[in-house]
Amino acid sequence: MITLKNLTKAFGKQRVVDEACGEFEKGKVTAIIGPNGAGKSTLLSMASRLVTPDGGHVLIDGKAIAEWDTGELAKRLAVLRQANSITMRFTVRELVSFGRFPYSKGNLTTEDNKVIDKAIDYLDLKSLENRYLDELSGGQRQLAFIAMVIAQDTDYVFLDEPLNNLDIRHSLSIMRTIQRLAHEMGKSVVIVIHDINFAACYADHIIAMKQGKIATNAVVDEVIQEAVLENIYDTPFTIVEANGKRMCLYY
Structure with a gap:
């Protein structure tokens, strides 16, 4: 489990995260x-040691994240950031193989290649593995980056807005994959996401933030409530039931 204790961060005079607390459990999808x-x-950057907090602590399985060796941390925690621009020309398979770097340091073993094959198959990218990234659609490239994260084979997977600029088909594919990573492979998947309905349908737990503070931290059904969402977003909501899930209408 990853535990966040009173995380605080300011840029200049602006406090962007204020005393945030929470937990990321294995086997569950947490949407922020x-x-x-x-x-x-x-918040996600502090939880993954990409940004140093001004106050508070992050614990991974009870050990402060600052105390983890970088190489060992890379075997426990994988991060996919918003911007994934690569200037060099790589094939899908070459990109996915980067996920094995914490283990092989660039010298791929037979076992590494088996893991890479499994990640490519998991995302149904076999027919594209020898295609260059600049030959793919935005959704296909995003799937390739997620395959790289899967190949890293960590207990914790952090994804920062992976649905940006994707069409509905690719967004659905990625959200289904995220859910499978948690429920089938036992990983803790944490996703920053703007689409509330995707969070409602595919997450197990939601952390809702407003003005740097944790406004709500609960299971999905407790967050997908009209009064709760209206308080977070300052806009009217209507909640409807569809296929056993709560869906949000906003206007």
């Missing part, structure tokens, strides 16, 4: 939602 500027990506 909230308005623009609420501090979602900063």
Whole structure:
């Protein structure tokens, strides 16, 4: 389990995360939602040691994240950030193989290649594995990056807005994959996401942020409530039931 204790971060005079607490459990998808500027990506960056907090602590299985060796941390925690621009020309398979670097340091073993094959098959990318990234659609490239994260084979997977600029088909494919990673492979998957309905359908737990603070931290059904969402987003919501799931209408 990853535990966040009173995380605080300020940029200049602006406190973007304020005394945030929470837990990321294995076998579950945790969605971090909230308005623009609420501090979602900063919280995820502190939880993954990409940004140093001004206050508070992050614990991975009871050990402070600052105490983890970088190489060992890379075997426990994988992060996919918003911007994934690569200037060099790589095939899908070459990209996915980067996920094995913490283990092989670039010298791929037979076992590494088996893991790479499994990740490519998991995302149904076999027919594209020898295609170059610049030959793919945005959704296909995003799936390739997620395959790289799967190949890293960590207990914890952090994804910062992986659905940006994707069409509905690729967004659904990625959310289904995220759910399978948690429920079938026992990983803790944490996703920063703007689409509340995707969070409602595919997450197990939601952390909702507003103005740097944790506004709500609960299971999905407790968050997908009209009064709760209206307080977070300052806009009216209507909740409807569809196929056993609560869906949000906003206007």
